[in-house]
Amino acid sequence: MIRIKYWIIIFSILGLGFLSVSTSAQHTEDKGHPLKVLxxxxxxxxxxxxxxxxxxIKSENPDVVALQEVDVRxxxxxxxxxxxxxxxxxxxxxxxxxxxxxxTIDYSGGYYGIGILSKYPFEKTRKILLPVPEGSNEQRALLLADVELPTGQQFTFISTHLDHSSSKVRTIQAKAINKALKKIKQPLIIAGDFNGQPDSPEISKGMRNWLQACSPDFTIPSQNPKSKIDYIFYRPAKNWKVKNSYTPQVTLSDHLPVVAEMEIH
Incomplete structure (x- = not known):
């Protein structure tokens, strides 16, 4: 009888140990990979x-950066x-x-467009041109980069800059964005200058299927901000957690940058 009780105790201890290891492993699996977006x-x-x-940019130490109004030569x-x-x-x-x-366009002997900076390598990059409906000022585009994280995870990071001419034009471009990105299965972040305020049709309706990671702070003009037109959007909700967001008060441009500290799961 004593020997039976002894083995019951041993198996109970081993079982608790196994449960502890399993719980620890589960906790590790649930922890997301941090990602700072600018x-x-x-x-x-x-x-x-x-x-x-x-x-x-170095002082903010981001993992990925979406840039707009980027000149080359x-x-x-x-x-x-x-x-x-x-x-x-x-x-x-x-x-x-x-x-x-x-x-996006040739300009003054060189190029004008959008860019991405990343700490991590790209599996691939590509450009998708946005519509240029009547009333547009110039060609606009999406720049997509499939980013490979050290964990083996991938997500698609997109930089964009919508036309500043009218809300009607931007609404058409927002519709094109959703159509172009609909078939992408991996987690997505799209960031940039949307040239539309939060209550505009291109944002309130055009981006309604996206979650917003950035703060609601105004972003233009940088010296005395009165409007918000710069955003960081993401989806799906199950793959992301927003830990923090803010708008650095720096006047190196007429826009303020936007920052989101996130986790990918």
């Missing part, structure tokens, strides 16, 4: 040097200190991040 319209570097912009009268510079390559070099770039 989006910034650079205004083609008119108000700051590339060194200053890179230093700001242009010659602008309004920004002569940036003439001939390759913004995306130089920002990548100065921040130590990997780069992707999408030209």
């Amino acid at each position: 989006s910034y319209n650079l205004r083609f570097g008119e108000l700051a040097s590339l060194e200053e912009l890179a230093e700001f 242009t010659n602008r009268e309004r920004a002569p200190h940036q003439n001939g510079k390759d913004f995306i390559t130089e920002l990548g070099f100065r921040t130590g991040m990997l780069t992707a770039y999408a030209r």
Whole structure:
């Protein structure tokens, strides 16, 4: 009888140990991978040097960055200190991040478009042109990057910049965004300058199937913000958790950047 009780105790201890290990493993599996996202319209570097912009990005230590109004080898009268510079390559070099770039238009001897910086490698990148309906000012696009995390997880990160001409044009572009991204199965983040305020049709209706990760703070003009037109959206909810969001008060552009600290599960 004593020997039977002894083995019952031993098995009970082993069982508790196994339960403890299983619970610990489950807890580890549930813990998401942290990801800091930044989006910034650079205004083609008119108000700051590339060194200053890179230093700001480094100070925030983001994992991925969506950039808008990114010049490559242009010659602008309004920004002569940036003439001939390759913004995306130089920002990548100065921040130590990997780069992707999408030209949207030719401009003043070079290119004008959108970019992505990333700490992590890309499985692939691609550009999708957005519609240019009547009343549009210029061609706009999506830049998509499938980002590979050290955990083996992947997510699709998208930078965009919608037309500033009218809400009608942006609503058409928002519809095109949803159609273009509908078939992507892995977790998504889309960030950029949407040129629409939160109650505009292109945001309130056009992006209603997305969750917003950024703070509601105004983003333009940077010196005295009165409107919000810069966003970070994500989906699906089950793959993401937003830990924190804020709008850095930095005046290196006419826009304020937006930041979200997230976890991917």
